[in-house]
Amino acid sequence: xxxxxxxxxxxxxVRRDLLLAMRRRADVLTTLIFFVMVVSLFPLxxxxxxxxxxKMASGVVWVAALxxxxxxxxxxxxxxxADGTLEQMMLAPQSLSVxxxxxxxxxxxxxxxxxxxxxxxxxxxxxxxxxALWILVLALLLGTPVLSMIxxxxxxxxxGLRGGGVLVSLLVLPLCIPVLIFGAGAVExxxxxxxxVSNLSLLGAFMLFALVFTxxxxxxxxxxxxx
Amino acid sequence: MAINWFKYSAPxxxxxxxxxxxxxxxxxxxxxxxxxxxxxxxxxxxDAVQSEAYRIIFIHVPASIxxxxxxxxxxxxxxxxxxxxxxxxxxxxxxxxxxxxxFAFISLWTGALWGKPMWGAWWVWDAxxxxxLILLFLYLGFIALQASIEDPRRADRASALLAIIGSVNVxxxxxxxKWWNTLHQGSTIKFTGTSMHVAxxxxxxxxxxxxxxxxxxxxxxxxxxxxxxxxxxxQWVNELKEVRS
Numbered sequence: 001x002x003x004x005x006x007x008x009x010x011x012x013x014v015r016r017d018l019l020l021a022m023r024r025r026a027d028v029l030t031t032l033i034f035f036v037m038v039v040s041l042f043p044l045x046x047x048x049x050x051x052x053x054x055k056m057a058s059g060v061v062w063v064a065a066l067x068x069x070x071x072x073x074x075x076x077x078x079x080x081x082a083d084g085t086l087e088q089m090m091l092a093p094q095s096l097s098v099x100x101x102x103x104x105x106x107x108x109x110x111x112x113x114x115x116x117x118x119x120x121x122x123x124x125x126x127x128x129x130x131x132a133l134w135i136l137v138l139a140l141l142l143g144t145p146v147l148s149m150i151x152x153x154x155x156x157x158x159x160g161l162r163g164g165g166v167l168v169s170l171l172v173l174p175l176c177i178p179v180l181i182f183g184a185g186a187v188e189x190x191x192x193x194x195x196x197v198s199n200l201s202l203l204g205a206f207m208l209f210a211l212v213f214t215x216x217x218x219x220x221x222x223x224x225x226x227x
Numbered sequence: 228m229a230i231n232w233f234k235y236s237a238p239x240x241x242x243x244x245x246x247x248x249x250x251x252x253x254x255x256x257x258x259x260x261x262x263x264x265x266x267x268x269x270x271x272x273x274d275a276v277q278s279e280a281y282r283i284i285f286i287h288v289p290a291s292i293x294x295x296x297x298x299x300x301x302x303x304x305x306x307x308x309x310x311x312x313x314x315x316x317x318x319x320x321x322x323x324x325x326x327x328x329x330f331a332f333i334s335l336w337t338g339a340l341w342g343k344p345m346w347g348a349w350w351v352w353d354a355x356x357x358x359x360l361i362l363l364f365l366y367l368g369f370i371a372l373q374a375s376i377e378d379p380r381r382a383d384r385a386s387a388l389l390a391i392i393g394s395v396n397v398x399x400x401x402x403x404x405k406w407w408n409t410l411h412q413g414s415t416i417k418f419t420g421t422s423m424h425v426a427x428x429x430x431x432x433x434x435x436x437x438x439x440x441x442x443x444x445x446x447x448x449x450x451x452x453x454x455x456x457x458x459x460x461x462q463w464v465n466e467l468k469e470v471r472s
């Protein structure tokens with residue numbers, strides 16, 4: 001067998017995870033429905049004044065996205081852990097970091113990307129202006145990968161633990177706060193007539209920073225959890 | 228004569244050493260707390276702008292400094308444990324976490340008590356307050372992760388990784404008043420000098436040292452308990468005077 005190139009390996013893992021997810025579509029859909037539901041609950045809770053809703057829209061969408069991505073985190077490694085695939089992956093001669101990165105990309109495509117794509121529809125519920133909607137999608141596209149990447153570390157650390165689902169939120173949410181602040185800040189800036197460039201640049205910087213470190217850290221965490 | 232630098236890195240020997248050291252930290256801590264608070268509450272003059280309410284800084288500032296400092300020390304010990312596989316370092320990290328969380332909580336609590344008369348609000352979403360709150364959450368996450376893993380070796384290593392990731396937050400807290408133009412005032416005491424009254428400086432410094440000694444004493448006492456708990460099946464623990472009686 002010829003050696004896989006780095007990107008070949010990455011593509012293989014991503015394709016495999018996507019294929020597995022397509023065989024169990026309900027898992028992906030529940031996350032999305034959860035996101036839509038949480039966002040829709042806010043107008044019912046705080047009242048339907050359009051002024052208020054327009055103001056809080058970006059924050060609500062971001063918090064809901066954060067919660068929805070937490071919800072799907074425990075699944076990132078657990079199925080592979082249960083059937084022994086993960087052990088085989090760790091024995092593979094290829095770098096574990098790349099394998100983990102592949103799983104992160106797949107996780108994002110199944111949880112972050114759908115959220116970002118459906119967010120404009122939810123934004124309309126909150127009467128957001130068109131320009132803010134674009135920024136919201138852009139910010140989500142930059143920010144949700146960071147959530148998946150930081151989440152991967154948490155998911156790897158809590159692999160196979162009792163009550164891992166709550167614990168992973170406890171570990172990951174504090175680390176996600178900067179993404180939340182700057183993600184919601186980008187939309188806020190546009191709404192108040194300023195440029196969102198600085199917030200979006202910071203989100204991009206977070207993403208690159210996380211891209212460099214988190215696959216490696218998550219791989220280390222997996223090794224700790226699996227030994 | 229060769230000195231064995233690593234003699235006290237074994238839990239067996241450190242247990243005894245820690246027991247002997249605790250009084251040397253605990254008593255000075257108690258005395259310095261008394262002196263520091265006496266100066267702070269009775270000697271230091273009333274502030275021109277903030278009147279008597281400012282006196283809360285004598286506990287607020289030392290607690291805030293230590294909450295950040297202990298986190299770094301904890302992450303350092305955790306990293307040592309992760310890299311060199313030394314059991315005692317991981318135990319020290321575990322022992323420091325509750326004290327650090329306590330200081331972070333005191334810092335937030337006293338800040339809220341001060342904020343009410345000064346800013347008119349118990350809490351504002353200012354960069355420094357938020358980042359200090361995140362620090363408290365990181366401590367709690369560390370403690371929760373450590374507590375929920377049964378195997379101590381895995382618990383040590385997993386929480387060490389978390390502590391190292393979380394240490395990114397400490398410089399953010401420290402520089403938050405510089406980077407963002409916030410409601411929380413910048414630091415008054417700088418390396419280049421200060422505008423503070425001498426008695427205020429003395430009180431704050433003495434309480435800081437007292438908190439420091441307290442943290443060391445408590446961490447040592449806690450690490451002794453952790454050593455006993457983890458080594459409960461070994462012979463040397465069962466031969467100890469306090470265990471047998």
